[in-house]
Structures are given as C-alpha cells and as structure tokens.
Amino acid sequence: xxxxxxxxxxxxxxxxxxxxxxxxxxxxxxxxxxxxxxxxxxxxxxxxxxxxxxxxxxxxxxxxxxxxxxxxxxxxxxxxxxxxxxxxxxxxxxxxxxxxxxxxxxxxxxxxxxxxxxxxxxxxxxxxxxxxxxxxxxxxxxxxxxxxxxxxxxxxxxxxxxxxxxxxxxxxxxxxxxxxxxxxxxxxxxxxxxxxxxxxxxxxxxxxxxxxxxxxxxxxxxxxxxxxxxxxxxxxxxxxxxxxxxxxxxxxxxxxxxxxxxxxxxxxxxxxxxxxxxxxxxxxxxxxxxxxxxxxxxxxxxxxxxxxxxxxxxxxxxxxxxxxxxxxxxxxxxxxxxxxxxxxxxxxxxxxxxxxxxxxxxxxxxxxxxxxxxxxxxxxxxxxxxxxxxxxxxxxxxxxxxxxxxxx
Ligand code: ARG
Numbered sequence: 529x530x531x532x533x534x535x536x537x538x539x540x541x542x543x544x545x546x547x548x549x550x551x552x553x554x555x556x557x558x559x560x561x562x563x564x565x566x567x568x569x570x571x572x573x574x575x576x577x578x579x580x581x582x583x584x585x586x587x588x589x590x591x592x593x594x595x596x597x598x599x600x601x602x603x604x605x606x607x608x609x610x611x612x613x614x615x616x617x618x619x620x621x622x623x624x625x626x627x628x629x630x631x632x633x634x635x636x637x638x639x640x641x642x643x644x645x646x647x648x649x650x651x652x653x654x655x656x657x658x659x660x661x662x663x664x665x666x667x668x669x670x671x672x673x674x675x676x677x678x679x680x681x682x683x684x685x686x687x688x689x690x691x692x693x694x695x696x697x698x699x700x701x702x703x704x705x706x707x708x709x710x711x712x713x714x715x716x717x718x719x720x721x722x723x724x725x726x727x728x729x730x731x732x733x734x735x736x737x738x739x740x741x742x743x744x745x746x747x748x749x750x751x752x753x754x755x756x757x758x759x760x761x762x763x764x765x766x767x768x769x770x771x772x773x774x775x776x777x778x779x780x781x782x783x784x785x786x787x788x789x790x791x792x793x794x795x796x797x798x799x800x801x802x803x804x805x806x807x808x809x810x811x812x813x814x815x816x817x818x819x820x821x822x823x824x825x826x827x828x829x830x831x832x833x834x835x836x837x838x839x840x841x842x843x844x845x846x847x848x849x850x851x852x853x854x855x856x857x858x859x860x861x862x863x864x865x866x867x868x869x870x871x872x873x874x875x876x877x878x879x880x881x882x883x884x885x886x887x888x889x890x891x892x893x894x895x896x897x898x899x900x901x902x903x904x905x906x907x908x909x910x911x912x913x914x915x916x917x918x919x920x921x922x923x924x925x926x927x928x929x930x931x932x933x934x935x936x
Contacts, residue, residue: 538556539554540580580921589629589844589878590633591848594637594848596618596848598615601811620647622849625853627924628854628922632903632924633882634660635712662711665709668701668714669692670716670732673732676691698737713753722813722814727820728758729758732761735764738768742770753795757777757778762779766792784838788839794840796828797828797845798863802862832867837867842868844877878893901924
C-alpha cells in the first residue's frame, strides 16, 4: 500500500454518482488525507494526478454478507479441524483478497471464537490490509439449529458459540457478543443449506426470541441481520424488526409486502448456488447440503426477481467463504440477469449498504465530505456489468491498495 499524500487527485473517463445515477464525464476527484474534498466534471487533471485511462470510478464496493475467517476449503467435516485462532489467520489472507477485488467495506456475519473481532481490530490498527469490517461474532441460533455445530454425536459435546434458547437466553447471548466486541447481531431464523440436519424452509428462532434480540440490540444501538430461507421464518424475522434478511429464498407476495412495510432490507446471495452445484462435491460440502441447494437456488433467484420488481430495498450480500473469496464481483452480473438494472446492482453494493450500516455520511458514494473510498473498473459497468470482475484501482481511507490501471 502507498501512503496517502496530503492532497491526491484522481481522474478517469467517467464517474457514476450512485445516489442519482448521473454519469460525470472526465471527473477529477480531489482528496485531502482520507476525505474527498471535491468532485468536478470535465476537469483537466493537474500535474501529478492519478489518471485512470478508460476507467469508470465507483464508490468502494460493500458486501453485506461474508465470512472472511472461513474459506471454501473448509466445508463439512473439514471445518472441525480449525481453531478460531487459525481461522483468524485465514481471515488475514481473505481480507486482502477481498480488498484487492474492490471491497472496501464488508459485514462479517458469523465467526467462531471472535476471530472476526480480532481481524477487524488488526485491520483498523493498520497491522494488515483489509476492508473496513462490521462484525457479528458468533451467529445466534437455537440448539441444533443452523448456527449450532451438529456434525458430531453428543459424546463430543460440540456446540456453536452463539447457541441460545428462549428470549432471555437470546438476550444474554446478544449482551455477550457485544461485550466481546461485535458491531452488530446475526440471528439464524431458519434452517440452512450448509448445516447438518436442518431444513432451510423450517423456522428456528421463535418470534419471541427474535423480538428479544432486536429489543436488546436497539437498546445498544446496533443492527440485526437474520439468516432466513423459509417463508415463515422470514416473516417472523421481519415482524420482530430485524434490519436485514439474509438469503430470503422463499419469498411470497405477503412476505414482500411485509418487507416493504417494515423497510426491511434483503441481502440475497444469488451467485453462490452456481459454485455449490458445480464445485461443492469436490470441496467437501455434505451430500445433504447439495441436495438442499438444488431445492433452494433456483427458487431464490425467482424470489430475487419478484423482490426487485416490487421495489424492496436490496443490498449486495454474497456469502463469500462458501465459494472462494475474491469471486464476489461475479454476483453483479447475476443481479442484472435476475432483474436489476446495472445501476440498481451498483447501488445495492454501495449507497444502500452504507444506509443499512448507518454510514451514509461517510461511505457509499463519491461525494465531497465522505471518506476517500473508491474503485475503478475498465470500461462502463452501466453498459457491461461484468467489468465489475476486473477492478483495477482500489482506494480505502485515502490510501491506494491497488493500481493496475493504465495511466497516461
Ligand atoms: N449459508 C447459507 C446456508 O447454509 C448458504 C446458502 C447458499 N445457497 C443459496 N442458494 N443462497 O443456508
């Protein structure tokens, strides 16, 4: 990484203002330290400016659902051999890979032993490069549920770090996660694809348990994300007041109406199904999970289209770790294939995500006063969204972490 000079100028062919959809031609972005001070159109770049020929400047990308401390070589029973300390080290590598792919902000939704808290702190302290992280600690869910560890028999007494039952048990777990450094709360409202012995369609945490979690989180000023595939679990999570529903696979009209009414954001990982079905077996994913994916994936893509058509607020959430980190940008093309305009897909990964995090003053668009976090891609993503897979320039907090763009 190259340290931030006092004043930096960045120019490119165009810049997309994701707040309005406006395209600014020949932009010049002026950065002082880690803040953007101005964005000017049709400007002649001054001496010493970073010139990104042929490129489009976009805000730093934001992925609202990853597991940096996990990776695609740790599926099924393989993950039993990993300590939390070892996963933190994996996280260092995955954080760097994600930043190089253009993600300057990520939400880490579930990690063992607070490895995510350690990783966030190491990045914030400048020890290792990585995205700005908002982390949940262990995901909270019922005994035997998606967020428990169900791989072993009772003799081994294996138990997920976030297991809690009953409203007061759940409240206590929320308090514990906050005590050890979580920025937000992740709940498991239904079964899942990757967990052993759970059914994605079945509700797990009860309405009362999720209401307790949300009340406790509100008291402490943190947001709540709920993993939910099945319709009833999604509805209960929305009624309980969660801020985002992850996966949201089995949506129906009533559920979409509820999400709109409550302002619930959907974070739908519609790329990952391709990886699970093509590489999953080799990667050690359990046969029952492959089976569940065959029932969930295509239904989730239909739900995505319905939600987009209905105008539900959406963010970009990929579930990277199930597939290799750094492939996250592949999801942009799927979001467009399944119903979004390219601008909507870009908004999901920028301004909408910044709003979900309550960070719209600092993040989510290239505007004067915000933090200097931006990426450049070759060509125009509004015309060809697949250029998002070729991020060539990355700036986070005023510091350049990648510049493979042709400069002139
Ligand atoms: N972590 C999620 C689960 O195990 C992954 C779901 C992946 N499949 C999908 N179609 N989004 O439930």
